[in-house]
Amino acid sequence: MNYCNDVLKRNNVTVIGKGTNTLLLAHGFGCDQNVWRFLLPYLQGDYKIILFDYVGSGQSDTTQFSLQKYRDLAGYADDIIDICKALSLTDVTLVAHSVSCIIGLIASIKQPEYFTKQIMVCPSPCFLNVPPEYYGGFDKADLQELLSLMDKNYIGWAEYLAPLVMGVSNGQELIVELHDKFCSTDPVIAKSFAYATFFSDHRATLPKAKHPVLLLQSEDDALAAVSVGEYMHNTLPESSLKIISAQGHCLHMTHPEIIAPLIVNFINA
Template identity: 45%
Template sequence: MSIQFRNNVHCHGDGPVTLMFVHGYGCDQQMWRFIYPSFLGRYRVVLMDLTGSGGSDLSAYDRDKYSTLYGHAEDILDVIDLYAKAPVVFIGHSVSAMIGMLASIMSPEKFTAQIMVSPSPCYINDGDYVGGFNAEDIDGLLQLMEIDYDSWIRRMAPVIMGAPRQPILQEELLTRFSKNDPEITRHFARVTFTADHRAEVEKSTVPALILQCSDDLIAPREVGDYLHRHLANSQLAVINNVGHCPHMSSPTPSSDLIEDYLLHIGA
């Protein structure tokens, strides 16, 4: 099977350093359209869709392989090997920030740095750890997905996007969710929202920038603080943004912080 077809890989530019952008849950590479064009003059940009999302090959979605985020991390490494000029700067949103972190643990030599946009190693509160949700909250959301997928996306799309003054973005996310394969989306939701990769955080040695939003119901500020404390060679930057998708609702501040970090690491 063609990896390009499996992950709908698109490459732009031909700079000496590769930036690899990977979207979050339920989305696709179009979510980066406000960010990546400004980097094309100096970098090679690789865009892809997670298997089972967007324009990827849905028939390639193997429920066993993708029963954990490691299956997607393996795909990331496949794409790097074929389409990137390694080592890469990996820019992942939400669950893909964790997928990228796992890939960096598996093959650190393939990564110069990782930029984590609204990341979370665990969405469920646990003792002193604040993930944003109680276990009962997650169970309820997953049950609603099984019973009434349309109600779930109407409830969750505005929460995930936030951006209360930009309803067009909420509508766009709702539309994207509605186009997904419901069975794959349900499966990936369970994998995403029940995952706990806190134990892996300290294993990642690749330098990292954590981009956290000031008001994010999906990944609250405490999550960014936790990652910054436990992730070696990390920096934390907070974007003044309501919602979980700052690359959509606050693209200029997001792009500026990415630009500053790339200059900082000499990429």
């Protein structure tokens, strides 16, 4: 199998839509490319859209998972670069959710020639509290307990995290969907990705950004408070911040009709 086909199979890459501008959509922890289906009707008529699953997620090739490669976010960033290379992409607008915002940022700093802009949906450079200068939302002991729960009671871990991430006001159907996605992921892979997500600190990466960034921040997000979005806005070299009147960490699923025009305006600006 040649390099291109290997990458496309590994990450279950899908190409849809039409248009001269290319959007690469990167899902968050515990999810897969299907979570973007709510946003696609607003975009696929005007843009070429690339969807994919991280290794271990969705319909990716789980045999390609390596604890050594994916022990930190750089391994996932390399996969984004591989996809851009395999499809010969240029001037990509990267639309990313949660931890993928930082994964995409790492990729765009490492290989800036592939990218032109980045849209970050509910981002965070660090979920840890580092008092007194930064509050990511979680004390280290709380996150260690959360990961310990993955070992002791994986279903219980998913039942706790899903409503926290989705936001209880956004309906049981979406909470159940997220719960099921968590449960369908191999626990070993999920724990590795969770550790890379929740225990990393990429605040120092933000000033190195080479492209304009749009930050889409939920007003009530248990995983990334408004103060985190404001911190990123103040630290990134070129960014704009839009705070959405919404609950939850998944604006692309719960409020696509609100964020879609903001995304389009940013791309066309």
